[in-house]
Amino acid sequence: MADPSSYRPEPGQIPDSPGVYKFRDAHRRVIYVGKAKNLRQRLGSYFQDVANLHPRTATMVTTAASVEWTVVSTEVEALQLEYTWIKEFDPRFNVKYRDDKSYPSLAVTLNEEYPRVQVMRGPKKKGVRYFGPYGHAWAIRETVDLMLRVFPVRTCSAGVFKRSAQIGRPCLLGYIGKCSAPCVGRVTPEEHRELAEDFCDFMAGRTGTYLTRLERQMHDAAEEMEYEKAARLRDDIGALRRAMEKNAVVLTDATDADLIAVAEDELEAAVQIFHVRGGRVRGQRGWVTDKVEAVDTAGLVEHALQQLYGEEKGEAVPKEVLVPALPEDTAALGQWLAERRGSQVSLRIPQRGDKKALMETVHRNALQSLALHKTKRASDLTTRSRALEEIAEALELDGAPLRIECFDISHLQGDDVVASMVVFEDGLARKSEYRRFQIKSFEGQDDVRSMHEVVSRRFRRYLQEKLKTGEWAPEVPDGSEVPDGSQVADGSAVPATGAPAAAGPLASGPVFEVDDTPGDDGRPKRFAYPPQLVVVDGGQPQVAAAKRALEELGIDDVAVCGLAKRLEEVWVPGEDDPVVLPRTSEGLYLLQRVRDEAHRFAIQYQRGKRAKRLRSGPLDEVPGLGESRKLALVKHFGSVKKLRQATIDQICEVPGIGRKTAETVAAALARAVPAGPAVNTATGEIMEDETPAPAGASSERGTEQ
Numbered sequence: 001m002a003d004p005s006s007y008r009p010e011p012g013q014i015p016d017s018p019g020v021y022k023f024r025d026a027h028r029r030v031i032y033v034g035k036a037k038n039l040r041q042r043l044g045s046y047f048q049d050v051a052n053l054h055p056r057t058a059t060m061v062t063t064a065a066s067v068e069w070t071v072v073s074t075e076v077e078a079l080q081l082e083y084t085w086i087k088e089f090d091p092r093f094n095v096k097y098r099d100d101k102s103y104p105s106l107a108v109t110l111n112e113e114y115p116r117v118q119v120m121r122g123p124k125k126k127g128v129r130y131f132g133p134y135g136h137a138w139a140i141r142e143t144v145d146l147m148l149r150v151f152p153v154r155t156c157s158a159g160v161f162k163r164s165a166q167i168g169r170p171c172l173l174g175y176i177g178k179c180s181a182p183c184v185g186r187v188t189p190e191e192h193r194e195l196a197e198d199f200c201d202f203m204a205g206r207t208g209t210y211l212t213r214l215e216r217q218m219h220d221a222a223e224e225m226e227y228e229k230a231a232r233l234r235d236d237i238g239a240l241r242r243a244m245e246k247n248a249v250v251l252t253d254a255t256d257a258d259l260i261a262v263a264e265d266e267l268e269a270a271v272q273i274f275h276v277r278g279g280r281v282r283g284q285r286g287w288v289t290d291k292v293e294a295v296d297t298a299g300l301v302e303h304a305l306q307q308l309y310g311e312e313k314g315e316a317v318p319k320e321v322l323v324p325a326l327p328e329d330t331a332a333l334g335q336w337l338a339e340r341r342g343s344q345v346s347l348r349i350p351q352r353g354d355k356k357a358l359m360e361t362v363h364r365n366a367l368q369s370l371a372l373h374k375t376k377r378a379s380d381l382t383t384r385s386r387a388l389e390e391i392a393e394a395l396e397l398d399g400a401p402l403r404i405e406c407f408d409i410s411h412l413q414g415d416d417v418v419a420s421m422v423v424f425e426d427g428l429a430r431k432s433e434y435r436r437f438q439i440k441s442f443e444g445q446d447d448v449r450s451m452h453e454v455v456s457r458r459f460r461r462y463l464q465e466k467l468k469t470g471e472w473a474p475e476v477p478d479g480s481e482v483p484d485g486s487q488v489a490d491g492s493a494v495p496a497t498g499a500p501a502a503a504g505p506l507a508s509g510p511v512f513e514v515d516d517t518p519g520d521d522g523r524p525k526r527f528a529y530p531p532q533l534v535v536v537d538g539g540q541p542q543v544a545a546a547k548r549a550l551e552e553l554g555i556d557d558v559a560v561c562g563l564a565k566r567l568e569e570v571w572v573p574g575e576d577d578p579v580v581l582p583r584t585s586e587g588l589y590l591l592q593r594v595r596d597e598a599h600r601f602a603i604q605y606q607r608g609k610r611a612k613r614l615r616s617g618p619l620d621e622v623p624g625l626g627e628s629r630k631l632a633l634v635k636h637f638g639s640v641k642k643l644r645q646a647t648i649d650q651i652c653e654v655p656g657i658g659r660k661t662a663e664t665v666a667a668a669l670a671r672a673v674p675a676g677p678a679v680n681t682a683t684g685e686i687m688e689d690e691t692p693a694p695a696g697a698s699s700e701r702g703t704e705q
Contacts, residue, residue, distance in 0.1 A: 002026070002062055002063070002064060002065050003062075004046065004047050004050065004061045004062065004064070005047065006065075007064070007065055007066045007067060008047045009043070009067065014039050014040040014043050014044070014069065015039055015040065015069075015071055016038050016039065016040040016041070017038070017039060017071045017072075018035075018036065018037050018038070018039070018071070018072055018073070018074065018075050018077075018078050019035070019036060019039045019069050019070055019071040019072050019078060020033065020034070020035045020036075020069065020070050020072065020078050020081045020082050020085065021033070021034055021035075021036065021039060021042070021043060021067060021068065021069040021070075022067070022068050022069070022085065022089075022091075023060065023061070023064035023066070023067050023091075023093075024064060024065060024066045024067070024068070025063055025064055025065055026065040030085070030089035030091050031060065031063060031064060031091050031092050031093050032060050032064070032091050032092075032093040032094060032293070033082055033085045033086050033089065033091050033094055034082065035075075035078040035079060035081070035082040036078070037075060037078075037329070039069050039071070043067065043069070046061050046067075047061075050062065053294075054294035055294075056093070056291070056292065056293055056294045057293070057294045059093075060093045060293065063093075074332075075329055075331075075332035076332050076335050076336050076339070078332075079306070079329065079332055079333065079336050080336065082306075083306045083310050086306075087310070092292065093292050093293050094292070094293060095269075095289050095290075095291065095292060095293055095295055095299075095300065095303045103121070103132065103133030103134065103283075103285050104119050104120065104121050104132065104133060104134055104137040104140060105119070105120050105121070105130045105131060105132035105133045105134065105140075105283070106118075106119065106120075106130070106131040106132050106134070106140045106143070106144065106203065107119070107120040107128050107129065107130050107131075108128065108129040108131075108153070108196055108199065108200055109127070109128050110127055110128065110129050110193075110196065110197075110200075111125075111126065111127025111128060113189055114154050114161070114182045114183075114189060114192050114193075115153065115154065115192070115193060115196035116153070116154050116155060116156070117144055117148075117153045117154070117155050117196070117199065118155060119137050119140050119141065124311070129200050130316070131200075131203045131204070131282060131283070132275070132282065132283040133275075133283045133284070133285050134283055134284070145178075146239045146240070147199065147202070147203075147239070147240065148173070148178040148179070149177070149178060149235070149236060149239045150214075150236040150239060150240055151195050151196075151198055151199040151202070152173075152177060152178055152179050152180040152195065153179070153180070153192070153195050153196050153199050154179055154180070154182060154183075154192065155173065155179065156171055156173070156179070156183075161183050162183075164181075164183040164184060165183045165184065168184055169184065170183055170184050170186075171183075174186070180192055180195060198210070202240070203282075204277060204278070204315075210240075211237060211240060211241075214233055214236060214237050214240075215237060217233055218230050218233035218234055218237065221233060251276055251279040251354050251355065251358065255276060255279055255319075255320060255355075256276065256277050256278065256318045256319050256320065257276045257318050257319070257320035257321065257322055257355075258273055258274070258275055258276070258308070258318050258320075258321050258322070259273065259274045259276065259322045259350075259355075259358060259359055259362045260272075260273050260301060260304055260305070260308075260321065260322065260323050260324070260362070261324055261359060261362035261363040261365070261366045262297050262300050262301060262304070262324055262325075262363075262366060263363065263366035263367040263369070263370045264291070264297065264300065264370070265370070266291070267290065267291060268288060268289065268290055268291060268370065268373070268374070269288070269289055269291055269300050269370070270286060270287070270288045270366045270367075270369040270370035270373060271286060271287045271288075271289075271300065271304045271366065272284070272285075272286045272362050272363075272365045272366040272369060273285050273286065273304075273308065273362075274358070274361075274362050274365075275318075276318075276358075277318075284365075286365070286366070286369045287304070287307070288369065288370065288373045296325075297324060297325040298325040298326060298327045298328060299327070299328075301323045301324065301325055301326075301327055302327035302328070302329070302333065305321070305323075305327070305333060305337070309337060309340055312340060313340055313341075313342075314341065314342060315341075317337055317340050317341035317345060318341075318345070319341075319343075319344075319345060319346065320345070320346045320348075321337065321345060321346070321347045321348075322348065322349070322350045322355060322359055323347065323348075323349060324349065324359070324363065325349065326347070326348070326349060330347060333347060334346075334347045383427075383586055384426060384427030384428070384590070385400070385427075386586045386587075387427055387585075387586035387587045387589065387590040388400035388401060388402070388426075388427060388587070388590070389587075390581070390585055390586055390587030390588075391533070391587040391590065391591065393587075394570065394579050394581055394587060395533070395559055395561055395570075395572060395579065397532070397533070397559055399532070400532075401531070401532035401533035401559070402425060402426055402532060403423065403424070403425050403529065403530075403531040403532055403533075404423070404424045404425075404531055404532070404533045404534075404535060404594055405421055405422070405423050405424075405458075405531040405533075405534055405535070406421070406422050406424075406534075406535040406536070406537065406594045406595055406597070406598040407419060407420065407421050407451060407454055407455060407458075407534070407535070407536050407537065407546070407598060408420050408536075408537040408595070408598035408599050408601075408602040409439075409447045409450045409451060409454070409537070409602065410599075410602035410603050410605070410606040411445055411606065412606065412610060413445070414443075414444045414445035415610070416606055416609045416610045417438075417439040417443075417444075417445065417450060418436065418437060418438055418439065418602060418605050418606045418609060419436070419437040419438075419439065419450060419451075419454040419602060420434070420435070420436055420437070420598050420599075420601040420602035420605060421434065421435040421436075421437070421454070421458060421598070422434050422594065422597045422598045422601055423531070424590075424593075424594050424597075427590055429597060434601060435458070435527075436601070436602075436605045437453075437454050437457065437458075438609075439453060439454075440453070441453050447538065447541075447542060448541045448542060448544075448545045449545070451536055451538070451542045451545045451546055451549075452545040452546070452548060452549045453549075455534065455536075455545070455546045455549040455550065456549040456552065456553065458527060459530075459549065459550060459553050459555055459558075460553065461527035462527050462528070462529075462530055463553060463555075464527075465527060465528040530555075530557075530558060531558060532558065532559065533558070533559045533560075533561065534546055534550075534558055534559070534560045534561075535560075535561055535562065535563060535591060535594055535595060535598075536560070536561075536562045536563075537562070537563065537565070537595050537598055537599060538562050538563075538564065539562055539564040539569070539571050539578075540562070540571050542562050543560055543561065543562035543571045543572065543573055544573060546560050546562075547560045547573040547574075560572070560573055561579075561591075563591050563592070563595045564578070565595075568581075568583075568588065568592065570588075570591065618640070618668050618669050618671075619633065619634075619640070619665070619668065619669075622661070622664050622665050622668045623664070624661070624664075625661065625664075625665065628656070629654075629656050629657060629661075632654055632655060632656060632657070633651070633654055633657065633665070636653075636654045640669070643665075643669065644669045644670075646666075648662045648663055648666055649662075651665055651666060
């Protein structure tokens with residue numbers, strides 16, 4: 001732990017302007033980001049007697065080793081910069097809300113020629129209109145099914161749409177009147193877009209005008225004795241009213257507002273948001289977070305507002321935001337929200353009436369969410385803790401393996417050999433830490449050599465990070481020459497690949513690649529954290545290879561084991577017999593999940609790599625020849641076979657192809673070995689391939705680049 005006085009800025013050095021500050025630890029990682037109206041006053045509060053600080057604040061300042069700040073002109077700029085830095089650096093002592101689930105939304109793809117209505121999850125895309133989020137996908141589909149009767153907008157995928165256009169026949173929805181069938185030209189693109197915009201208007205809450213118009217049309221049709229049309233309009237009105245009834249009116253003044261409620265205890269906080277549009281609840285979402293910094297309800301609300309609206313623009317930010325407590329910088333937050341919306345936004349606490357009653361409902365939902373989260377977490381934590389303890393006991397480890405890394409090798413008959421590394425922390429997958437490897441040192445099938453290479457490369461990167469941060473360095477006599485030819489005066493160096501290893505832990509093993517990348521940007525580093533346990537997919541040979549790789553690097557504080565698929569036996573280095581865990585063991589279940597995840601990740605990478613290789617062709621080997629010019633060449637000549645037969649002058653006739661490029665293309669095609677002729681298996685006829693090849697591919701058998 002560091003003494004805060006050791007890095008306290010000099011008196012008068014800190015400006016009294018608004019700004020944003022960052023605390024960094026000894027390895028230059030950003031651990032906390034904050035903002036202040038007055039930097040001098042705010043930072044001064046951190047450097048008082050540690051005993052007087054909140055325990056979480058005291059932990060942060062004693063973990064930090066330096067502090068730096070950036071002056072801005074306004075509090076709104078400070079708010080935006082704080083949000084940006086928290087997103088970029090992911091500081092460990094900042095409150096970060098994460099969705100407890102991926103909530104589905106109703107999306108209308110207005111960025112397409114024929115807009116499509118569909119259920120979407122994940123990050124929002126430009127040009128797509130979103131409604132929600134909703135608690136359940138089935139709730140969206142029920143609403144859409146009712147509304148398609150009135151707004152027959154396309155809901156099919158691009159493949160189905162294209163297929164229907166090719167055969168000239170719409171899908172089932174087109175026949176039953178729930179799609180206007182733009183795929184076969186029943187409506188023009190303009191008419192279909194108008195339907196999609198009417199759908200969006202209705203979902204946005206502008207329902208009264210549309211229903212009034214339909215009722216007037218129904219009465220007019222009845223007066224003109226067009227009873228079938230009147231009956232159809234009557235049914236349309238009924239369908240829309242049923243869709244509206246699914247969202248009861250909660251605010252009678254047709255308000256557009258978001259209501260945010262917080263439930264918290266000493267350790268955790270839950271946030272619930274109700275999205276009200278046109279007086280009806282149109283969506284709901286919730287977050288749960290650990291309170292890793294000293295923050296009150298107002299601070300939690302501020303963080304929630306940043307998380308909720310940091311990436312939003314326009315009408316996604318409502319006119320009114322109702323909160324349980326006003327943040328410290330209410331004026332700055334209001335101005336920031338107004339800039340994102342493009343008009344004034346009211347940020348206030350509801351005091352009476354329907355809005356206060358609805359806020360109480362949102363708060364009850366937050367309380368229930370926090371209680372449910374704690375129940376689930378206690379159950380999961382107990383199971384995971386038992387699993388980690390069983391693994392530690394079976395492998396005779398000093399403590400529970402809080403970070404486990406698993407490696408797997410994948411290939412297809414010796415081709416496209418790849419490896420995967422998956423990471424589990426506290427028994428849960430940490431997908432942001434997953435890594436993929438291509439085997440570089442040899443060709444062919446050899447799982448043992450592959451495992452040795454991958455483990456070596458992973459832990460070389462770990463030692464590189466330690467070298468850059470100064471946590472470890474091989475000892476070299478002062479003034480001596482290090483393997484890369486440079487001189488050192490401090491007894492440390494980064495060895496270079498292919499050179500003799502320096503004295504120290506790496507003296508008998510592989511050496512590093514030179515890495516001069518600065519390590520003080522504060523972002524989380526790849527391969528920077530070592531595991532307590534390495535798991536390999538395999539038996540004794542793979543385990544021995546992984547252990548040998550660690551020993552060659554001088555690493556002796558990482559345990560190794562292997563999990564064999566056949567009998568689910570756990571192998572440890574140097575033992576002739578496996579460790580057999582009971583079939584009902586939570587520890588065995590966890591090892592199986594880790595191994596299966598590594599296998600899935602490796603297979604996914606290997607299949608993608610193989611597919612890319614099979615799609616490649618001779619034109620892919622031409623340097624500087626992009627997709628557009630490859631397409632132009634194939635389109636001009638009709639096929640790669642005809643392109644191969646063309647002269648350089650003929651190739652130069654293609655727009656965008658110069659003589660030098662034409663010579664390179666001709667040379668590449670001359671080197672490529674043509675594939676054997678295709679044979680019609682029904683007739684035995686040898687077929688000439690004259691069909692145009694897609695961009696980036698050819699009719700030749702692909703070779704890996």
